[in-house]
Amino acid sequence: MTAETYDIVVVGGGTAGCFAAARAAKEGLDVAVLERKTEEEGGRIACGDAIKGTSTFPDVIDLDYLKEESFTNQGITLARFENPKTGNDLDIGFRGGNGAIVDRKRYGEVLLEEADRLGAEIHYDTVVRDVVQNGAVTGVTATSKGSVREYEADVVIDAAGALSLLQDKGDFGDATFDTNVNYQQFCSAYREVIEVEEPVDWHNAIVFKPTAELGYLWYFPRTPTEINVGLGFQMNKPPMKLVEELKKDLRNREEFQGATVKDKLGAALPTRRPYDSAVAPGYMAVGDAAGHVNPCTGGGIPGAAKAGTWAAEAAMDAIADGTVQEDALWEYNRRVQTDFGKRFAAMDLYNIWGSNYDVDDLVDIVSAMPGQQLADALALEGTASMNWPLKIKTAVKTFGHWGTLFELKKLNELATDLKSVYDDYPTTPDEFQDWRARRDDLMDDVYDLTGADPKY
Numbered sequence: 001m002t003a004e005t006y007d008i009v010v011v012g013g014g015t016a017g018c019f020a021a022a023r024a025a026k027e028g029l030d031v032a033v034l035e036r037k038t039e040e041e042g043g044r045i046a047c048g049d050a051i052k053g054t055s056t057f058p059d060v061i062d063l064d065y066l067k068e069e070s071f072t073n074q075g076i077t078l079a080r081f082e083n084p085k086t087g088n089d090l091d092i093g094f095r096g097g098n099g100a101i102v103d104r105k106r107y108g109e110v111l112l113e114e115a116d117r118l119g120a121e122i123h124y125d126t127v128v129r130d131v132v133q134n135g136a137v138t139g140v141t142a143t144s145k146g147s148v149r150e151y152e153a154d155v156v157i158d159a160a161g162a163l164s165l166l167q168d169k170g171d172f173g174d175a176t177f178d179t180n181v182n183y184q185q186f187c188s189a190y191r192e193v194i195e196v197e198e199p200v201d202w203h204n205a206i207v208f209k210p211t212a213e214l215g216y217l218w219y220f221p222r223t224p225t226e227i228n229v230g231l232g233f234q235m236n237k238p239p240m241k242l243v244e245e246l247k248k249d250l251r252n253r254e255e256f257q258g259a260t261v262k263d264k265l266g267a268a269l270p271t272r273r274p275y276d277s278a279v280a281p282g283y284m285a286v287g288d289a290a291g292h293v294n295p296c297t298g299g300g301i302p303g304a305a306k307a308g309t310w311a312a313e314a315a316m317d318a319i320a321d322g323t324v325q326e327d328a329l330w331e332y333n334r335r336v337q338t339d340f341g342k343r344f345a346a347m348d349l350y351n352i353w354g355s356n357y358d359v360d361d362l363v364d365i366v367s368a369m370p371g372q373q374l375a376d377a378l379a380l381e382g383t384a385s386m387n388w389p390l391k392i393k394t395a396v397k398t399f400g401h402w403g404t405l406f407e408l409k410k411l412n413e414l415a416t417d418l419k420s421v422y423d424d425y426p427t428t429p430d431e432f433q434d435w436r437a438r439r440d441d442l443m444d445d446v447y448d449l450t451g452a453d454p455k456y
Contacts, residue, residue: 006030008315009140009153010120011128011166013042015301016287017159018111019308023060024316025119032121032151034142035112039124043108046191046267048298049101049228050076050206050220056302058309061114070107072222074100075204082209091205099206101222105263128160131169136281136324140166155315155324158285159308162186162268167285175280176326176432180456184236185272185291187215189298190243191230193263199224200255209249215240217249226262232298234271236355242266271295272455273345274336276436277429279329284311292336295348303340310335326429334425342422346415348455349446353411356452407449414446 008024010017013035025031035042051071057063067074076099081090116122125144132139132150139152158166163186172179200221207219215233222228229250233240250256270291278290286292286307293300314332318324337345421442426435447454 003139003150003152004032005152006032006121007153007319008032008155008157008312009034009151010157010159011140011164012159012161012287012289013037013112013115013122014045014108014159014161014287014304015111016289016292016304016308016311017157018115019058019060019305020157020159020286020312020315021115021120021308022111022118023058023309023312025115026060027316028119029316029319031115031119032123032153033112033115034123034126034128034140034151036127037124039122042112042122042124043110044105044265045108046189046230046265047104047228047301048191048218048220048230049104049222050218050299051100051102051301057305060305060309061111061118066107066110066114069110070102070104071100072103072226073203074098076100076206077204078206080202080205080207082207084209101206101220101228103222128165131156131166131283133171133282137170137283154282154319155329156283157308157311157315158283158289159287160289162270162288164285164289166283167289170280170283172280172283176277176429177280177283177285178275178277181272181275181291184234185270185455186268187232187234187271187298188240188242188266188268189230189232190246190266191218191228191264192246192261193222194227194229194250194256195260195262196225196227196255197258198255200227211240211245217246227256229256232269234351234355235268269293269298269300271298271351273348274341276439277326277333277432278336279326279333281326282324284315284329284332286311290336292340292344294344295351303344306340307332307336330427330429334427337422337425341425342419345422346419349411349415349418352446352452352455353408353450356450410449411446414442414449418442 007029008031010021010031010033013033017033021031021033037044078091078093112122123144126142128140128142130141131137132141137156139150140156141148141150158164160166203221203224209217211217211231215231217231218229220228229246231242231246269288270293272291272295274291275285278285287304288300290307292303292307311332314329318328321328421439424435426432
């Protein structure tokens with residue numbers, strides 16, 4: 001079997017993989033992207049399609065082109081939380097500019113186009129089967145059009161998505177790479193793209209509705225008449241019949257009567273904190289393959305773009321220095337964990353806390369909390385001040401849940417403390433075990449407070 005040799009091989013042509021490939025190819029490195037889909041199917045993925053905007057993306061590809069081609073609704077100004085018990089809606093306005101909904105297929109196509117334009121080789125219809133490893137990872141084997149090929153590389157970047165096959169095949173027992181991963185830390189999701197007959201009156205909102213098994217239904221308008229609808233559930237909960245649950249809710253919504261389904265797709269995604277370390281000798285994981293997803297909302301596009309870019313930059317520096325050991329790649333870990341990683345790790349505490357409560361109890365609490373205070377708390381930006389009449393009104397409405405609210409207050413304090421721990425993420429692998437022990441001590445306090453079973 002003849003090997004093809006590159007500086008960097010990227011497995012997976014999603015957001016993280018394309019940004020990694022584009023960043024390295026832009027600097028003249030030999031880069032191959034191995035994409036299991038055909039060229040016609042490239043870019044198609046199950047996704048909610050909601051995004052904050054191009055301002056959160058690294059300046060690697062042509063962001064104006066990406067926006068022009070794939071941002072179909074740039075007028076999202078608020079999030080709407082529907083209360084299935086009372087029928088009342090909770091609207092929370094966005095801060096710092098509008099959000100947007102994208103055509104995820106076209107978005108993915110543009111990313112692949114841009115990686116190709118900047119010099120990366122895109123190998124479609126190429127399915128990775130195994131990791132080539134001799135201490136360090138030195139490449140992968142893949143099947144393409146019936147033939148088996150080996151792709152050698154100084155660094156392999158794993159952008160193969162949730163529950164990546166490469167992590168099953170690789171031996172990372174002697175590395176810092178996080179192997180404390182199991183299916184219960186993930187969720188299963190399903191979405192459809194639906195065309196409705198009349199424009200919806202909430203085309204400026206992303207709409208959420210809680211459902212069983214710590215999941216939620218979503219309604220995200222790509223256009224006033226084309227809506228991305230979907231739902232998910234956590235895999236540590238009893239299985240949910242996703243298609244049936246979605247259809248049942250759609251039948252009860254007047255705006256979806258007579259609608260046409262244009263596309264349907266399912267997927268798994270992480271609902272856990274980012275991997276403690278996403279590097280091993282010759283190997284890096286990015287995006288969903290490293291838990292780079294908000295564990296409460298499932299949002300991961302901007303984080304994946306950053307992670308892919310930073311992984312490529314660390315890989316380029318390591319290759320230039322002639323070593324691809326963990327310490328040479330480590331700066332990638334530090335950049336992730338002290339940026340969006342600390343926020344996602346803190347959000348994971350609310351996921352842990354919520355798993356111990358019935359959805360009806362959570363809905364009651366959400367219904368009683370003032371909208372902006374709730375939004376600030378969940379964003380971990382510090383709850384906005386509340387005047388005394390509002391405090392009294394909230395206290396009356398939440399009667400019967402005061403113990404739970406006190407617990408949530410303490411959890412918010414622990415989440416703030418956890419972010420401080422992540423701010424101190426080590427600069428070298430030598431300090432990693434001590435840092436993780438400090439983080440795990442704080443997690444013990446979380447489990448003591450919530451009574452939840454340890455997640456990791």
